[in-house]
Amino acid sequence: MPASPLLDREFLERLERLTLQWQKSFRGLVGGHNLSRFAGSGQEFLDHRTFHHGDDLRSVNWRAFLRLDKLFLKMFQVEPRVPVRVLLDTSVSMTAGSSPGTPTKFDYVRRLVAAMTYVGLVKLDTLALQPFGSRLLDPIVCSGGRHRFQPAEQYLRKLVPAGNTNLFEIAREYIETYPQRGLTIVVSDFLDPIDAMRPLQYLSDFGHELMLIHVWGDEDRVPSGSGEFAMFDAESGVESKVSLDESSRRAYTTAFDEFAIDLQRLALRNGGRYAGLQTDVAIEDALFGQVPLSRGVA
Amino acid sequence: MSFLNLSLAEFLTLFVSISGLITALYFLDRVKKRRTVSTLRFFAPNTRAEQKRSSRRVREPWSLLLQLLSLALLLLALSRLQWGAGNQRIRNHVVILDTSSWMAQRNGSGALQDEAIRVAQQYVRRLPVNDRVLLVRADGLSTPVTRFTSDHEEIVRQIRQTKPSYSALNLAQAVSFAKQAQSWPGGMPGEIAYVGSNRLDHPENLSQLPENFRVLLVSANQEHLGIQHVEVHRSEQPGHTWDASVTVRNYGSVSKSPIINASFGRVHFAPKSMVLEPGEERSATFSFSTGNTGRLESLVAPADSLSLDQRTFVELPNPSALRVAVFTSRASLFRPLLDSDRRVAAKYFDNVPGASPTDADLVIYDRMAPPTKPDLPALYIMPPTAASPLPVSKSDESAIINQWNDVAGLGEGLRSKELRVSPAMSYKTDQQSVAVANASNSAIVVAHLPVAGSKNPFVLVGFDPLGKDLRYQLTTPLLFANMMRWLSPDKFRVASYISQPAGVASMQLDRTELNDEIRVVDSKNRKLPHIVQGQQLQFFVTSPTVATVTSLGHERTFFLTLPEIAQAGWTPAEKIPRGLPAASIANVQSTDLWRWLAVAAALTLLTEWLLFGRGGSSRVRRSLGANDLRPAEPVDPAQKKEEALTR
Numbered sequence: 001m002p003a004s005p006l007l008d009r010e011f012l013e014r015l016e017r018l019t020l021q022w023q024k025s026f027r028g029l030v031g032g033h034n035l036s037r038f039a040g041s042g043q044e045f046l047d048h049r050t051f052h053h054g055d056d057l058r059s060v061n062w063r064a065f066l067r068l069d070k071l072f073l074k075m076f077q078v079e080p081r082v083p084v085r086v087l088l089d090t091s092v093s094m095t096a097g098s099s100p101g102t103p104t105k106f107d108y109v110r111r112l113v114a115a116m117t118y119v120g121l122v123k124l125d126t127l128a129l130q131p132f133g134s135r136l137l138d139p140i141v142c143s144g145g146r147h148r149f150q151p152a153e154q155y156l157r158k159l160v161p162a163g164n165t166n167l168f169e170i171a172r173e174y175i176e177t178y179p180q181r182g183l184t185i186v187v188s189d190f191l192d193p194i195d196a197m198r199p200l201q202y203l204s205d206f207g208h209e210l211m212l213i214h215v216w217g218d219e220d221r222v223p224s225g226s227g228e229f230a231m232f233d234a235e236s237g238v239e240s241k242v243s244l245d246e247s248s249r250r251a252y253t254t255a256f257d258e259f260a261i262d263l264q265r266l267a268l269r270n271g272g273r274y275a276g277l278q279t280d281v282a283i284e285d286a287l288f289g290q291v292p293l294s295r296g297v298a
Numbered sequence: 299m300s301f302l303n304l305s306l307a308e309f310l311t312l313f314v315s316i317s318g319l320i321t322a323l324y325f326l327d328r329v330k331k332r333r334t335v336s337t338l339r340f341f342a343p344n345t346r347a348e349q350k351r352s353s354r355r356v357r358e359p360w361s362l363l364l365q366l367l368s369l370a371l372l373l374l375a376l377s378r379l380q381w382g383a384g385n386q387r388i389r390n391h392v393v394i395l396d397t398s399s400w401m402a403q404r405n406g407s408g409a410l411q412d413e414a415i416r417v418a419q420q421y422v423r424r425l426p427v428n429d430r431v432l433l434v435r436a437d438g439l440s441t442p443v444t445r446f447t448s449d450h451e452e453i454v455r456q457i458r459q460t461k462p463s464y465s466a467l468n469l470a471q472a473v474s475f476a477k478q479a480q481s482w483p484g485g486m487p488g489e490i491a492y493v494g495s496n497r498l499d500h501p502e503n504l505s506q507l508p509e510n511f512r513v514l515l516v517s518a519n520q521e522h523l524g525i526q527h528v529e530v531h532r533s534e535q536p537g538h539t540w541d542a543s544v545t546v547r548n549y550g551s552v553s554k555s556p557i558i559n560a561s562f563g564r565v566h567f568a569p570k571s572m573v574l575e576p577g578e579e580r581s582a583t584f585s586f587s588t589g590n591t592g593r594l595e596s597l598v599a600p601a602d603s604l605s606l607d608q609r610t611f612v613e614l615p616n617p618s619a620l621r622v623a624v625f626t627s628r629a630s631l632f633r634p635l636l637d638s639d640r641r642v643a644a645k646y647f648d649n650v651p652g653a654s655p656t657d658a659d660l661v662i663y664d665r666m667a668p669p670t671k672p673d674l675p676a677l678y679i680m681p682p683t684a685a686s687p688l689p690v691s692k693s694d695e696s697a698i699i700n701q702w703n704d705v706a707g708l709g710e711g712l713r714s715k716e717l718r719v720s721p722a723m724s725y726k727t728d729q730q731s732v733a734v735a736n737a738s739n740s741a742i743v744v745a746h747l748p749v750a751g752s753k754n755p756f757v758l759v760g761f762d763p764l765g766k767d768l769r770y771q772l773t774t775p776l777l778f779a780n781m782m783r784w785l786s787p788d789k790f791r792v793a794s795y796i797s798q799p800a801g802v803a804s805m806q807l808d809r810t811e812l813n814d815e816i817r818v819v820d821s822k823n824r825k826l827p828h829i830v831q832g833q834q835l836q837f838f839v840t841s842p843t844v845a846t847v848t849s850l851g852h853e854r855t856f857f858l859t860l861p862e863i864a865q866a867g868w869t870p871a872e873k874i875p876r877g878l879p880a881a882s883i884a885n886v887q888s889t890d891l892w893r894w895l896a897v898a899a900a901l902t903l904l905t906e907w908l909l910f911g912r913g914g915s916s917r918v919r920r921s922l923g924a925n926d927l928r929p930a931e932p933v934d935p936a937q938k939k940e941e942a943l944t945r
Contacts, residue, residue: 094336189336
């Protein structure tokens, strides 16, 4: 567990300006601060409609009646309380891929998720932090305002990377565990050896709004060095002999970029969002730059 | 097929050890540059050849095999693999060629040395062509002429250039050297072949000859008579008389009656005859008078086949006298003292001149003194106080000499006790002065040593040795003799002239010389190293030369021109092979393969580098089972985007 806090006070104060946003409207949910196109018992005026027999007289707009001699009812927006869940990758692959001197993906993701949690707490949102490795781990639900940030921060600090990435299993388990649709923020490197796209598509098909925050290390995208290497997969332990030179390095980077484009395409195609972050991008720059650009926060 | 430089065991040992090292380095090299990555999916392997981490098999066996093959070829090239010559292995032979003085013996139309050269050449030509030979010339010392070489023609050339020396054969030392040479690495030991006569020194040291020893003796005439030693010195007789002693030895096995002839210049002395038994040596003496310089020659008749030591000579110098200038008013008292010695030529003068006399070697001032110190050794007898070379400490009417100091021989033989002299003067001594005689602790006779670079020692006598008290005392002539000898030692040394063999020269020192400084120099006045053990002095010369041994009272000149003749004969044991060996049946020229092997090793290494190095052909490597993961073909991002849009 890192000795120092994940986020300093000054940064937290800056985070108070941000708000988590989602685009979808989810039926059957009440509360929260995001606008909904459904009418309900909210605070914000939505529209008028003709009075029908049986309507609540307290909702009649009497001013309009005095003026028009007709009975009209006010309609208000429903502010649904959207469940926000953060799926953060704690598999072993999150410890590799960063060059010495730069933070690992795991540490980076923890700080990022901590920041997003604080943003949610400030706006009185409820967030569930759901770490996963080869399966879903014990989550924590954060709600009740900024003064409830400390337990979440400690929870994140205690996380330990373990397990191999298996998004199929994670998606299945997630859908079973969380039948209620909501905003699902997946913070991961998405390096599933089998397939990352279809599990995410399943989540989207189920109705979850996906926000994919793709995190990678500098070595994940552009491997350094030249010559013969014995490469070991961090999760499976499989060893392969690789010969690195400039042309092979370019080919590798191209393949990685294609993968990132595919992720982005999947998110956008399903009405979600995508943000790609390299670990050498400061958290501050990420939250005030990349992530707002993807309309994940505002 | 055979190895020239390494044996099979040595080759295998080297190959196994270096191969092990290469294999260890191979594995070490293959595991370096390990890296843990998040995923391998973006490295698109052409073949799925991923392995488990725990396996550490040889991944490119052909690479390792090629490296080991090139190592084997290189080692074979270094070991000089020979193709041919059957199963015969290369051997190292040593030829010891006798070059002692005995080999100068005439034998028919030539010398024994020529016959030995012919036999040695025949022996070398009978050896297998690939065998290696080392040539050693043996006399008093053993000298290797070549290294071990299979170039037999070079050996034959060196044998042809051999000449006899002046020392006797030390065969035991030569055999010991040969055994040591054959133990040097590379090849099997062959034969040690000795070619020469059977005359040598210390045959008793040859009791343990090696089994591979062969003897090729040349027939030598064992009968010989030669001069062993000649010594000439001045006779005790008056005049310029010399005594010469010529020592002759019979080296043969029958008695002989030689005649010894001697001559000086054109004067032939009466020959002397003698009878010598086998191994005996006897001397003949000659006395003659001459005041000239010249050469005394000695000759033994009849001459035999070895003439080197049957004639010798000694050069005698011109015995010049010591020129003494005596400044005295009492010449009549000095004449008996000085004229009695033939080594002294004295002239008498009444007055002291202003300058030093130029035609004298020594000057005596009797109660006189020159205004300046002379540039000659000088003897002062009671000089005036004002002109004394040393300050006068006191003057007495009389004094008693109670102590004589034997300083550098000045007090030698002087034993007079309580010798009264009158008058007497004592002198103050300085650092260069020593007191020869003391009277009441005052120096009454002082010798002033020459300062470095100066030629003018002097002796100061503070009493009158020719006064009526001492005129007839033994002390006076003894004192004069000691003083003149000290002042001019060259003229008074006992000189000897000796002719003897070169090599180790030894002589007996006189007891009086033991405390003297001994100098041994050659004809060019270069110092020769020497040792003194007891009264025996020894020094060594390797070739004929003239050496001089000088002490305070003696001078010996050695004419080391006689050869050192071995005094013993040696009969080899019956079991020792003799004569030339049978001609080698395996005289087949073998082919040296080292060049081809070296080229093959280089080509193998090049092949390995081309196949498995950085520039290796990937296709060839794959076909040989190499694990080659290369990223997939680069993708044009623009093309991918266009495809995505059209989908």
